[in-house]
Amino acid sequence: MICLLVLVGFLFVLTAEARVGNSSQLEFCTETEQCLLFDLICSTDDYEVRHYDSVNWVSTNETSWFMDIATVTAFRRLFAYIAGNNIEMTAPVIVKCQDDIPFWQKSIYTLSFLLPVEHQKNPPKPTDDKVYINKMPDMKVYVRRYGGWMMSWIEKKEAKNLRNDLDKVGAEYKKGLHYAAGYNSPMKMFNRHNEVWYIVEDEPMCPSSEELD
Template structure:
């Protein structure tokens, strides 16, 4: 087991470059958009990776629903409208990757859960994104920036699959006594709904304190 100490802080402080754009080391799952969220790998664990993300601006909407898939579909439609002109400037904004769904890990019991669906704003609009016309859509600074624990998987990002992936990642992290925010996670998709093969999805948990990596 490797527990990172002050070295992570130094590494993160020294990292430079844009947080959104075209990577000089493109990942195989960057295939459908010209720009995407860049990250800096810190270390690898058993079936997961620890990454650093710089701060970024996203457009987001909250959707209440008993069903995750319904909430995601409704949220995507609202955000797509914003990106295609439903904003104060009336401009089209390029779609980037990934899009992210914040999911509460606690049970909502007999009431609908609240999901936060977010699209990444491209680099050209990071500092001057137009205000949404829809009052349920807003621009937000990313709360995902910093050190994240990431597990990748393929296929469709449907509710039952993403929930199982999040649960499996929690078990992996608990087995190495990792410190992370276990109240919620992010479901992350890099592909459009019309892509059926070679899809790439991720589940993210936010690190609390220093990350722990276990090498086989």
């Protein structure tokens, strides 16, 4: 009986530390077998708040004036890592973006692939010195969903819209950066799913429409 309890406890810890699981648990994760799972804390008409457990990603940085250009180079670099180690693709692919960078300055974009659950504990060591394993902390995020293609100008507009919504309700969030999350391959033409994430600071804000009146 004691051994069974220990085993159950171990499996619970393993699951809590690596919330990467079957994509069927998310309605919008349809192209990969595994997806990053989350707990929904609350939602409004404009955004939702999610909790993500700490997980490992494989990441690379690229500097450019445009996210579109940076991610092409970065994607090839990360794809070489997963292909060379026989790692299956997961979702989402995320890009850490800097906010309010003057148009004449290049920005640093960090592209990250989520490691599947079987590689969460012991990820293969990258051989490319521009590729590294990135353990993102446990965090809560404000999330805005949108469809279509995740191009630079669209992504910036959606990020600004989310910031405006959060500012209206006095929500505290980490300034200066956000994440762009994509769930679809370039070959998917319709019903695409993209997201903007801002990291929650202080207590999450999800006022109802009645509270805003």
